[in-house]
Amino acid sequence: MKASAFAYARATSVENALELLTAHGEKAKVLSGGQSLLPAMNLRLIAPELVIDIGELTELRGVVVEGGVLTIGALTRHADLLKSREIAAHAPLLADAVAQVAHPAIRNRGTIGGSLAQADPASELPACMLALGATIIARGPDGERRIAANEFFVGIYETALWPQELLVAVELPVAPENSAHFFHEFARRHGDYAIVGLAAQAIVTDGRFADLRLGFFAVGDRPLLARSAGELVDVAITSPVLSEACAALDAELDPLEDQQATPAMRRHLAKVLLTRCVSSLLGRPDLCVGASA
Numbered sequence: 067m068k069a070s071a072f073a074y075a076r077a078t079s080v081e082n083a084l085e086l087l088t089a090h091g092e093k094a095k096v097l098s099g100g101q102s103l104l105p106a107m108n109l110r111l112i113a114p115e116l117v118i119d120i121g122e123l124t125e126l127r128g129v130v131v132e133g134g135v136l137t138i139g140a141l142t143r144h145a146d147l148l149k150s151r152e153i154a155a156h157a158p159l160l161a162d163a164v165a166q167v168a169h170p171a172i173r174n175r176g177t178i179g180g181s182l183a184q185a186d187p188a189s190e191l192p193a194c195m196l197a198l199g200a201t202i203i204a205r206g207p208d209g210e211r212r213i214a215a216n217e218f219f220v221g222i223y224e225t226a227l228w229p230q231e232l233l234v235a236v237e238l239p240v241a242p243e244n245s246a247h248f249f250h251e252f253a254r255r256h257g258d259y260a261i262v263g264l265a266a267q268a269i270v271t272d273g274r275f276a277d278l279r280l281g282f283f284a285v286g287d288r289p290l291l292a293r294s295a296g297e298l299v300d301v302a303i304t305s306p307v308l309s310e311a312c313a314a315l316d317a318e319l320d321p322l323e324d325q326q327a328t329p330a331m332r333r334h335l336a337k338v339l340l341t342r343c344v345s346s347l348l349g350r351p352d353l354c355v356g357a358s359a
């Protein structure tokens with residue numbers, strides 16, 4: 067199938083893109099890497115009247131570290147994130163996650179801004195934003211808005227962005243030296259969307275979690291920053307403690323049914339991931355047995 071007829075405009079600057087968005091609002095769609103937008107248009111799931119191509123706005127591409135903050139431009143491609151020394155040093159969780167996004171051809175075009183604006187609940191990067199405590203920077207006709215990641219994702223393919231706004235960057239706190247991370251997803255094949263996944267960032271001191279942020283994906287209509295992580299912070303972790311956290315996690319989940327898995331299977335896999343995550347971050351293989359019961 068081919069897309070419906072549409073008009074095309076190549077934005078010459080961020081201001082120009084904002085003018086076009088202000089003039090056309092919900093009738094327009096921003097084009098970054100096109101790896102989600104174009105398939106959706108070709109399948110006629112969406113039919114924008116105008117496509118605003120921001121792909122040449124090089125000022126929106128790149129990674130900068132300053133004052134303990136990592137700023138990633140919206141047009142930074144997945145392949146750039148994989149190669150970035152700054153990401154490897156200061157946000158290694160993101161590097162691990164990007165390696166699981168689709169395939170090289172898609173990673174060569176797809177961007178972080180497009181992935182976050184797309185807000186697919188089975189996507190890796192939105193969950194990483196929750197785990198890393200990111201701030202999403204949006205620019206609109208009235209200036210800049212800073213949106214905490216846990217307020218940005220509001221439903222399936224839905225974000226807090228207004229139709230006239232452009233996602234311009236993401237800010238992440240530089241990972242502290244004593245931090246640790248865990249990333250894993252269950253997928254039918256490498257590169258497929260996850261059946262269930264977990265992106266976690268932690269600080270471990272003397273065998274306990276001083277901080278633990280668990281970003282689950284494909285467990286509901288949006289990524290989930292699990293509150294049950296609180297049960298594991300500042301306590302001695304035993305198998306019963308972990309079992310209680312798994313039960314608390316279960317109560318937080320609202321998984322969807324699709325061709326890949328039933329809700330019950332997703333609940334089970336989320337608990338398996340939590341158990342593996344805690345066991346791996348603490349270096350405690352003894353916690354595996356019985357903990358996922």
Ligand SMILES: Cc1cc2nc3c(=O)[nH]c(=O)nc-3n(C[C@H](O)[C@H](O)[C@H](O)COP(=O)(O)OP(=O)(O)OC[C@H]3O[C@@H](n4cnc5c(N)ncnc54)[C@H](O)[C@@H]3O)c2cc1C
Nearest residue numbers: 096098099100101102103168176177179180181183189233
């Ligand atoms: C075969 C295949 C497999 C895939 N597998 C995965 C996977 O495993 N994991 C995964 O996460 N994704 C996957 N994807 C989806 C895709 O990789 C990402 O969603 C993609 O990287 C999005 O980035 P993009 O730059 O291509 O966005 P685009 O397709 O250009 O845009 C996506 C959406 O975001 C909006 N948008 C884009 N940029 C901005 C901006 N700066 N401000 C405001 N709105 C914006 C667009 O209007 C559109 O609605 C897959 C895609 C394909 C085709």
